[in-house]
Amino acid sequence: MAGGKLPLTSAESDRRATITHRRRRSNATTYSGGDLREMFSASTIWLERNAQAINSINVFPVPDGDTGTNMYLTMRATMDEAYESDSEAANAVAGAMARGALMGARGNSGVILSQILRGFADSLSEKERFNSLDFVDALHEAAVKADRAVSHPVEGTILTVMRAVAAAARERSRKMRGNLKSVLAAAVDAAKDAVAKTPSLLPALREAGVVDAGGQGLYVMLEGALRYLRGDLASLAPLAVQDPERTWARATIAVHDVGEGEYGYCTEFLVSGDKLNAGATLERMLELGDSVLVVGDETLLRVHLHTSQPETALAYGRSLGKVTQPKVDNIAEQAQQFVAHVQSTGYEPDLGVVGIVVVASGAGLENVFRSLGAAAIVPGGDTMNPSIKQILQAVESCSQQEVIVLPNNKNIVLAAQQAAKNSHKRVHVLRTLSVPQGMAALLALNPEQGLDDNAASMELACRDVQTIEVTKAIRTTSVDGLRVRIGQDIALLDGTLAVAEDSPQAAVRESIRRLVSPQSSLATIYYGARSTAEDAEALAEEIRAVYPSLQVDIVYGGQPHYSYIISIE
Amino acid sequence: MIVRIVTDSGADLPAEVVEDLSITVVPLVTLFGDQPFRDGIDLTTDQFFEKLVTSPVHPSTSQPSVGAFQKAYEGLVDKTDAIVSIHVGAKFSGTVAAAVMARDSIGGPCRIEVVDSEGASLGLGFAVAAAARAANAGASVDDVVAAAQSVVRRQHTMALLDTLEYARRGGRLSRVEALLGNLLHVKPILSVKTEIHALSRPRTRPAALQRLFDLAMAYPNIERVGVMHATSPDDAQMLVEWVKERLPSVPVQIARLGPALGAHGGPGIMGMTVVEGEKTEA
Numbered sequence: 001m002a003g004g005k006l007p008l009t010s011a012e013s014d015r016r017a018t019i020t021h022r023r024r025r026s027n028a029t030t031y032s033g034g035d036l037r038e039m040f041s042a043s044t045i046w047l048e049r050n051a052q053a054i055n056s057i058n059v060f061p062v063p064d065g066d067t068g069t070n071m072y073l074t075m076r077a078t079m080d081e082a083y084e085s086d087s088e089a090a091n092a093v094a095g096a097m098a099r100g101a102l103m104g105a106r107g108n109s110g111v112i113l114s115q116i117l118r119g120f121a122d123s124l125s126e127k128e129r130f131n132s133l134d135f136v137d138a139l140h141e142a143a144v145k146a147d148r149a150v151s152h153p154v155e156g157t158i159l160t161v162m163r164a165v166a167a168a169a170r171e172r173s174r175k176m177r178g179n180l181k182s183v184l185a186a187a188v189d190a191a192k193d194a195v196a197k198t199p200s201l202l203p204a205l206r207e208a209g210v211v212d213a214g215g216q217g218l219y220v221m222l223e224g225a226l227r228y229l230r231g232d233l234a235s236l237a238p239l240a241v242q243d244p245e246r247t248w249a250r251a252t253i254a255v256h257d258v259g260e261g262e263y264g265y266c267t268e269f270l271v272s273g274d275k276l277n278a279g280a281t282l283e284r285m286l287e288l289g290d291s292v293l294v295v296g297d298e299t300l301l302r303v304h305l306h307t308s309q310p311e312t313a314l315a316y317g318r319s320l321g322k323v324t325q326p327k328v329d330n331i332a333e334q335a336q337q338f339v340a341h342v343q344s345t346g347y348e349p350d351l352g353v354v355g356i357v358v359v360a361s362g363a364g365l366e367n368v369f370r371s372l373g374a375a376a377i378v379p380g381g382d383t384m385n386p387s388i389k390q391i392l393q394a395v396e397s398c399s400q401q402e403v404i405v406l407p408n409n410k411n412i413v414l415a416a417q418q419a420a421k422n423s424h425k426r427v428h429v430l431r432t433l434s435v436p437q438g439m440a441a442l443l444a445l446n447p448e449q450g451l452d453d454n455a456a457s458m459e460l461a462c463r464d465v466q467t468i469e470v471t472k473a474i475r476t477t478s479v480d481g482l483r484v485r486i487g488q489d490i491a492l493l494d495g496t497l498a499v500a501e502d503s504p505q506a507a508v509r510e511s512i513r514r515l516v517s518p519q520s521s522l523a524t525i526y527y528g529a530r531s532t533a534e535d536a537e538a539l540a541e542e543i544r545a546v547y548p549s550l551q552v553d554i555v556y557g558g559q560p561h562y563s564y565i566i567s568i569e
Numbered sequence: 570m571i572v573r574i575v576t577d578s579g580a581d582l583p584a585e586v587v588e589d590l591s592i593t594v595v596p597l598v599t600l601f602g603d604q605p606f607r608d609g610i611d612l613t614t615d616q617f618f619e620k621l622v623t624s625p626v627h628p629s630t631s632q633p634s635v636g637a638f639q640k641a642y643e644g645l646v647d648k649t650d651a652i653v654s655i656h657v658g659a660k661f662s663g664t665v666a667a668a669v670m671a672r673d674s675i676g677g678p679c680r681i682e683v684v685d686s687e688g689a690s691l692g693l694g695f696a697v698a699a700a701a702r703a704a705n706a707g708a709s710v711d712d713v714v715a716a717a718q719s720v721v722r723r724q725h726t727m728a729l730l731d732t733l734e735y736a737r738r739g740g741r742l743s744r745v746e747a748l749l750g751n752l753l754h755v756k757p758i759l760s761v762k763t764e765i766h767a768l769s770r771p772r773t774r775p776a777a778l779q780r781l782f783d784l785a786m787a788y789p790n791i792e793r794v795g796v797m798h799a800t801s802p803d804d805a806q807m808l809v810e811w812v813k814e815r816l817p818s819v820p821v822q823i824a825r826l827g828p829a830l831g832a833h834g835g836p837g838i839m840g841m842t843v844v845e846g847e848k849t850e851a
């Protein structure tokens with residue numbers, strides 16, 4: 001079958017210049033490889049159109065890489081190969097596409113997509129032309145292959161969507177035999193519904209309030225194909241020149257993958273050889289890491305995994321055949337973005353045997369506590385003591401059965417202890433009376449150990465730190481012989497009102513003078529919501545000048561009411 | 570014939586020890602971008618750390634090629650009928666796998682035993698030295714392997730990172746671990762045996778050095794101590810003196826950490842290895 005080819009991008013428009021109005025095919029009984037090519041070209045164009053929207057779905061805590069870009073680039077490689085094939089036979093074109101997809105697959109979503117296309121091609125392997133029943137069978141085989149590609153299939157992903165698509169296509173085909181357009185329309189509707197339901201299947205999506213990006217990508221592809229069958233060519237006009245490779249580079253800088261965070265490298269490579277065994281390779285890769293994907297045939301395998309031993313994985317590949325396109329990316333490199341995400345969403349990393357509940361207020365302090373392994377934060381402090389119920393809810397929200405609570409304030413210790421009594425979990429309340437004590441305690445957390453050992457070592461650690469809290473006097477009074485005027489800047493040293501000055505800086509200076517000894521090695525200044533980094537830095541410089549051997553760190557605390565909270569260790 | 574010992578540069582053994590004990594060292598490879606540098610040959614340790622700090626790309630370390638091992642073994646097969654090849658822990662590197670592949674490709678009458686040290690730096694180096702001493706004393710290949718494995722079991726190695734920055738760049742910290750203290754400039758002490766995990770999270774260099782020393786000295790019945798540094802000879806010397814004061818009769822080896830750990834630890838990384846004495850029969 002001759003005819004024009006659908007343009008992929010305008011960059012390639014010299015080769016695939018125009019959309020040709022072909023003879024309407026939607027009611028024809030059988031379809032050629034050329035039809036297949038153009039349907040998937042339309043899918044690819046529609047995917048490109050929607051790539052940015054799909055990318056934007058990728059919200060932590062389910063970092064998925066830029067799924068739209070990954071799927072689009074995978075399809076581009078797929079279609080490049082499809083157009084390399086001069087054949088008009090459906091099996092030849094589908095085979096070329098499957099091979100192109102495998103060669104060009106990027107990211108988890110791309111690899112699964114490549115496997116969908118592999119199943120599709122396998123099912124059509126005997127068909128030079130195909131009808132809608134063949135198409136339905138091919139969708140089924142695609143769903144089966146996609147499931148097999150993943151070591152531990154998860155519901156609420158592209159896999160679920162693919163299965164729903166296959167089932168809906170079969171259902172429609174039973175009712176309206178022979179109409180590919182109708183079958184595809186049913187598939188598109190099913191994809192849309194299945195995508196909408198993904199958050200109900202995958203808690204991480206629900207938490208982030210988004211649908212699955214890979215599933216959305218599949219839906220978009222099917223819709224593009226349907227638009228082509230319906231002759232809606234205007235919507236498939238080429239886009240302005242883009243550089244997907246540049247987008248890809250950005251995508252690789254963005255956090256890559258779902259992963260469990262245990263392994264350091266996202267590793268991908270292709271192995272070509274003969275008699276390659278995907279099953280055996282999958283097993284070996286599972287020994288080396290997680291997020292394992294192994295797809296391909298006897299002559300070509302594409303492997304993706306997250307592992308601390310990328311060299312070992314590549315070496316295994318080399319032992320099988322020729323390794324090409326090796327790609328090793330750091331997952332952990334993205335810790336910074338993850339922290340940013342923690343800050344923006346309150347996602348709670350799951351650390352160790354014992355869950356830690358921290359009472360704190362101030363965005364900065366909350367972030368520091370989280371970064372040290374706090375599983376839950378109860379907002380609260382001096383002027384807003386949290387309720388027992390709030391603390392109890394935080395305790396219950398931990399995935400662990402053993403929980404340590406850091407109240408960080410003497411007025412909260414009792415409530416915390418009541419919460420502990422009312423929980424079915426084993427709960428220990430560590431009597432941390434200040435933020436610095438809480439920090440010191442949390443730094444001593446050993447994720448490998450249980451509650452008793454941790455409680456003991458954290459208790460010891462928090463006694464090694466002294467606390468300065470600087471705030472404004474809210475009334476005029478006299479405490480222990482210290483006269484305080486309203487509005488003065490006062491400092492509590494380990495909970496005792498001891499300093500009254502006329503500026504926060506002066507209060508800090510005097511407090512430091514009293515607490516810092518030759519044994520002191522570290523001062524940490526947590527500056528509050530109403531203080532500035534500049535002021536804190538100026539104070540730090542002053543302190544360093546007076547005590548050259550003292551390490552002075554500045555940390556944004558963002559706490560209300562207290563201009564500075566300072567720990568001396 | 571005397572059993573010959575092969576290791577890799579991840580053992581961080583000082584040149585004089587290598588020479589005294591007639592050990593063959595196959596260099597690990599450091600890649601800055603696509604530029605490979607053989608450890609100690611194309612790049613000295615000083616040059617490495619300078620490059621680590623200034624290079625726009627973070628280096629990755631890789632095992633020696635199978636060919637490098639083949640060459641090392643082939644250079645020895647005329648001189649001995651048995652080689653014991655002891656390497657960086659397979660959990661950290663593909664070096665053991667490369668050595669095994671080289672062995673399998675060689676054939677011939679020379680017996681080659683590949684030992685996974687499960688460790689790195691002097692944790693490996695001490696096993697290598699023990700094997701070499703046994704070999705030079707005329708021990709059989711099985712006894713040489715046993716000597717190495719005995720140290721593998723008894724050694725404990727820990728590293729103190731001055732910053733988490735390089736571990737993060739190198740991808741050697743898991744996502745969650747990388748969270749540990751990056752807002753508080755923690756200087757973590759990590760156990761480097763079989764797997765890497767955090768032992769302690771001190772926040773100042775003096776406290777970290779003290780903690781490193783305390784953790785090392787907490788092991789009973791210590792018969793050998795190693796102190797490793799990358800760019801901090803004074804700190805290393807101080808630790809050596811502390812050890813000598815605490816354990817006057819125990820030999821202390823000082824060593825320079827090469828790229829294997831240095832790429833991930835960054836400048837300022839320190840390490841200590843202790844070898845516990847053999848348990849006496851009850």
